[in-house]
Amino acid sequence: MRVGLFITCLGDTLFPATGRATVAVLERLGHTVVFPAEQTCCGQMHANSGYEEEALPLVRGFARCFGGDDLDAIVAPSGSCVAMVRDHYPRLAAEAGDAALAEAVAALSPRVFELCEFLVGELGLEDVGAFFPHRVVYHPSCHGLRMLRLDEAPLRLLGGVGGIELRELGEAETCCGFGGTFAVKNADVSAAMLADKVRAVLDSGAEVCTATDSSCLMHIDGALRRQRTGVRTVHVAEILAAVEGR
Amino acid sequence: MTPAGGFPAAARAAVADSQLRANLRGATHAIRDKRAAAVAEVADWEELREAGRLIKERAMRHLDRHLEDLEAAVIAAGGQVHWAPDGAAANRIVGDLVAATGSAEAVKVKSLATDEIGLNDALAARGIDVLETDLAELINQLAGDTSSHILVPAIHRNRAEIRELFLRELPDPGELDETPAALAGAARRFLRERFLRAEVAISGANFAVAETGTVGVVESEGNGRMCTTLPRTLITVMGIEKVLPRLSDLEVMLQLLPRSSTAERMNPYTSLWTGVTPGDGPEGFHLVLLDAGRTNALRDEVGRQALHCIRCSACLNVCPVYERTGGHAYGSVYPGPIGAILTPQLSDLESGATLPWASSLCGACYDVCPVKIDIPTVLVHLRGEVVRREAGGSKDAAERLSMKAAAYAFGSTTRYRRAQRLALRALRVLAKVPVLGRLVPGPLAAWITVRDLPEPPPETFGDWWRGRRP
Numbered sequence A: 001m002r003v004g005l006f007i008t009c010l011g012d013t014l015f016p017a018t019g020r021a022t023v024a025v026l027e028r029l030g031h032t033v034v035f036p037a038e039q040t041c042c043g044q045m046h047a048n049s050g051y052e053e054e055a056l057p058l059v060r061g062f063a064r065c066f067g068g069d070d071l072d073a074i075v076a077p078s079g080s081c082v083a084m085v086r087d088h089y090p091r092l093a094a095e096a097g098d099a100a101l102a103e104a105v106a107a108l109s110p111r112v113f114e115l116c117e118f119l120v121g122e123l124g125l126e127d128v129g130a131f132f133p134h135r136v137v138y139h140p141s142c143h144g145l146r147m148l149r150l151d152e153a154p155l156r157l158l159g160g161v162g163g164i165e166l167r168e169l170g171e172a173e174t175c176c177g178f179g180g181t182f183a184v185k186n187a188d189v190s191a192a193m194l195a196d197k198v199r200a201v202l203d204s205g206a207e208v209c210t211a212t213d214s215s216c217l218m219h220i221d222g223a224l225r226r227q228r229t230g231v232r233t234v235h236v237a238e239i240l241a242a243v244e245g246r
Numbered sequence B: 001m002t003p004a005g006g007f008p009a010a011a012r013a014a015v016a017d018s019q020l021r022a023n024l025r026g027a028t029h030a031i032r033d034k035r036a037a038a039v040a041e042v043a044d045w046e047e048l049r050e051a052g053r054l055i056k057e058r059a060m061r062h063l064d065r066h067l068e069d070l071e072a073a074v075i076a077a078g079g080q081v082h083w084a085p086d087g088a089a090a091n092r093i094v095g096d097l098v099a100a101t102g103s104a105e106a107v108k109v110k111s112l113a114t115d116e117i118g119l120n121d122a123l124a125a126r127g128i129d130v131l132e133t134d135l136a137e138l139i140n141q142l143a144g145d146t147s148s149h150i151l152v153p154a155i156h157r158n159r160a161e162i163r164e165l166f167l168r169e170l171p172d173p174g175e176l177d178e179t180p181a182a183l184a185g186a187a188r189r190f191l192r193e194r195f196l197r198a199e200v201a202i203s204g205a206n207f208a209v210a211e212t213g214t215v216g217v218v219e220s221e222g223n224g225r226m227c228t229t230l231p232r233t234l235i236t237v238m239g240i241e242k243v244l245p246r247l248s249d250l251e252v253m254l255q256l257l258p259r260s261s262t263a264e265r266m267n268p269y270t271s272l273w274t275g276v277t278p279g280d281g282p283e284g285f286h287l288v289l290l291d292a293g294r295t296n297a298l299r300d301e302v303g304r305q306a307l308h309c310i311r312c313s314a315c316l317n318v319c320p321v322y323e324r325t326g327g328h329a330y331g332s333v334y335p336g337p338i339g340a341i342l343t344p345q346l347s348d349l350e351s352g353a354t355l356p357w358a359s360s361l362c363g364a365c366y367d368v369c370p371v372k373i374d375i376p377t378v379l380v381h382l383r384g385e386v387v388r389r390e391a392g393g394s395k396d397a398a399e400r401l402s403m404k405a406a407a408y409a410f411g412s413t414t415r416y417r418r419a420q421r422l423a424l425r426a427l428r429v430l431a432k433v434p435v436l437g438r439l440v441p442g443p444l445a446a447w448i449t450v451r452d453l454p455e456p457p458p459e460t461f462g463d464w465w466r467g468r469r470p
């Protein structure tokens, strides 16, 4: 398959290792990865913060960048950016009264997948040949959980990883408190939610906390490091990319 | 009105209150788990939710017609109907109705609509003494406190606090320990005497059926049944959005509501009445139909679904924000996720301007809502309304500027790459001299108050990719 990599602005800028891991997994499975150079940001921050007008050009940019028919699928290592494209683009295009864009989005969005849902749902895989001998706990990010309905896909893939010891996360489905600008606009509530998430991660006994979204992980990691817990965060893609001897 | 500083400021105080946090955590988790179990018993729950959504959507689409049908049916059944465009009008109407009976007191069933319009205070100003008969509302009334939850108005209090309050405020509390039975018993003894002498009762309504003129109250304690049957005069204040087209719609709603709110298969008391019945129940029945911003909300095609709410409170109980702040931080009769979308639409956008941001958009509320209100989408929509309204103003000018700057940077790959380099350079400086981040209050300072910043990578993904494939 020719897979277009939708790297996300956050991943591109701050978490390149996650992008490299996504490429590694897909190529190891025999797919051709294409990285459309024109991509920037999907517009989620703007759209979710009430700046829909500013988000619209980014929607158009995304449709231009990924709209070609040379890609079999578009894959991102982020549940919330994929949810933005699949769930919000159609609404934004409709509200803008832009029929051409609405059409482009309708054609495009069903081909956009979060990495785990692509591997499990589209490729039917559970074992991608990874090896990661660590105690790991998985935090299901809200947009993957409730908008994309990833269900067990990430856990199935993690379960297929060699050497891994998966731990249970208490109250796993409770939001970590990131929520984009929520983390700074309602910093106190966000911190309170984060404190509970961190406690659950520590209680799990894991040495690594993983998730499908770099944004949630950045938030959780920020507290784990601030508190010198010694627990680190690793994106699911990086665990799936890890192989024996490396 | 939201307190000064809006939700974030009120929430800051609330999250620091350890007693409140413990009370809320215990209560919301208990009811959350029970609801999940009660819902899991129903094989066609999702179909029921969809039916509930459709019923509400249809009711709203022809609201004008249903309301006129309702009025005609209530009058035909011997009741009277009064139209109140706003809270002040409703308060005046109810005050006049009570005054006309010659009584200076009334018993009352818990009602959010009357809390919304401040009916108790308005009546008190006219010398009418209103007694709340729902246990939790009574607790709040005795404590001079306001509700913090739609269904469990005193969720912010624990039993020990309530016992103290009863010992202090009830005329004859007797021997009192902290068991629910003892506390309820003390309240019951106090209330019974008032029920028996009451001439007037005031209630809200969960539903009113346009087809038949039937009005309904759903409750657990039986105080509602007492209020709607014992006194001579019954006055019901109901938001216009509560009307249902057909009696058969109750079949769906009465399944959705109890499981979602109290996690019961069926609520203990469902009182339905149609006008007046000679020799049985009240001799006079008045239905006050309250607009108070509802027509306004109806105009907004995205926002109007907030009017579908059946006040089950499931969204509050699962909300991670509500769980940590409680209801008072929302500065509204309607707290939690539903409050965050309803309050700004019912009052004015100004006073509820911070509420659409009182959510991490995690979507837990949407998942449990029995009538499938897409709360996250309405929140985002209302954020847009607030931003558009404040455009050009001085408020949040810095945010607006940075949002516009970011959108500009994302608009071309050249500008995007330049912005990336700048961001990484700034991050490297901050990694060396962390204190710099605290100098200016704002998003950066808010972030690093409790979290470390991510470590800046040596190169972006794009740089790596371009180096890899020439």
Ligand code: SF4
Pocket: B260, B308, B309, B310, B311, B312, B313, B314, B315, B316, B338, B365, B368, B369, B370, B371, B372, B373
């Ligand atoms: S919005 Fe939905 S979940 Fe929340 S109180 Fe209303 S009906 Fe219940």
